[in-house]
Amino acid sequence: MALTPFMIDLVNKRVVIVGGGLVAERRMRCLLESGACVTVISPEIGEGIRALWEEGYVNWKQRHFEADDVADAFLIIVATNDPATNQTVIEAVPETSLVNVAADAEQGNIQFPAHLQQGKLSISIATNGASPMLAAKIRNRLATTYDRNYGDYVDFLYESRQLIKRSLLTKQTQTLLLRELLDESFKNKQKQMAIINWLESLVKGEEHDERLGR
């Protein structure tokens, strides 16, 4: 069966991570950036997780897993190095929860792809488990093309699109303009600024006219 890619909103969602090692930390950093409310359950935690816990970013239950721990979790990450514990967690997961199993992806219902984030640009790479190392290699290669400047360009496209949508330009002109901004030349920061200034004054002018009932 093929897996389906999604973008998911995890703001304030309850996430439980069982295990406190390196894989748990990798997942935790990504989940915290998503605004999730993260609890880690593990008798021991690595240095990175400890620092996050000391700064108050995550909750930590310093003990072995208990079945109740996942009762009302939206997402559960099974990331211990103990196969018996992993199995116990999988069996305790409510039917409606999302679950990721680090040691055997097919036992869960979600997987984490290799991921590249630059501003609002998000690129995920999956090989459906064929080779996580290849996924990482492709991500690293793409990172040289889709660098920070590219992320800034995507952020510029976001800002322009919001203004274009607010404007009273016809739908047809809006579409033309949105397509025009994909031209390579708009990666130039001065050109971006000129467009934003033009769009801002256009929208401001239109809103002013509207207030005056023109």
Ligand SMILES: C[C@@]1(CC(=O)O)c2cc3[nH]c(cc4nc(cc5[nH]c(cc(n2)[C@H]1CCC(=O)O)[C@@](C)(CC(=O)O)[C@@H]5CCC(=O)O)C(CC(=O)O)=C4CCC(=O)O)c(CCC(=O)O)c3CC(=O)O
């Ligand atoms: C399903 C998935 C994610 C998920 O867990 O949901 C998954 C699953 C598994 N990985 C395993 C092993 C390794 N994973 C890595 C590394 C990475 N793994 C990542 C993604 C994914 N790994 C997702 C699939 C992506 C796809 O579709 O290709 C990367 C890209 C991103 C990230 O994790 O953030 C990250 C790059 C880190 C970086 O360099 O940035 C290394 C190498 C290393 O650690 O350096 C090894 C050891 C070598 C090997 O085994 O190949 C095992 C066996 C565990 C065991 O043996 O017990 C499983 C379980 C299974 O195969 O079922």
Ligand SMILES: NC(=O)C1=CN([C@@H]2O[C@H](COP(=O)(O)OP(=O)(O)OC[C@H]3O[C@@H](n4cnc5c(N)ncnc54)[C@H](O)[C@@H]3O)[C@@H](O)[C@H]2O)C=CC1
């Ligand atoms: N999906 C992926 O990308 C990868 C998955 N793995 C798999 O993930 C597993 C974990 O990897 P690491 O984080 O590197 O291991 P690790 O050895 O660094 O950490 C394991 C953690 O599990 C905790 N733990 C053990 N028994 C527990 C219990 N009963 N309750 C709660 N916590 C318990 C330990 O205290 C420790 O914090 C590996 O065993 C391997 O199978 C490994 C590499 C990559």
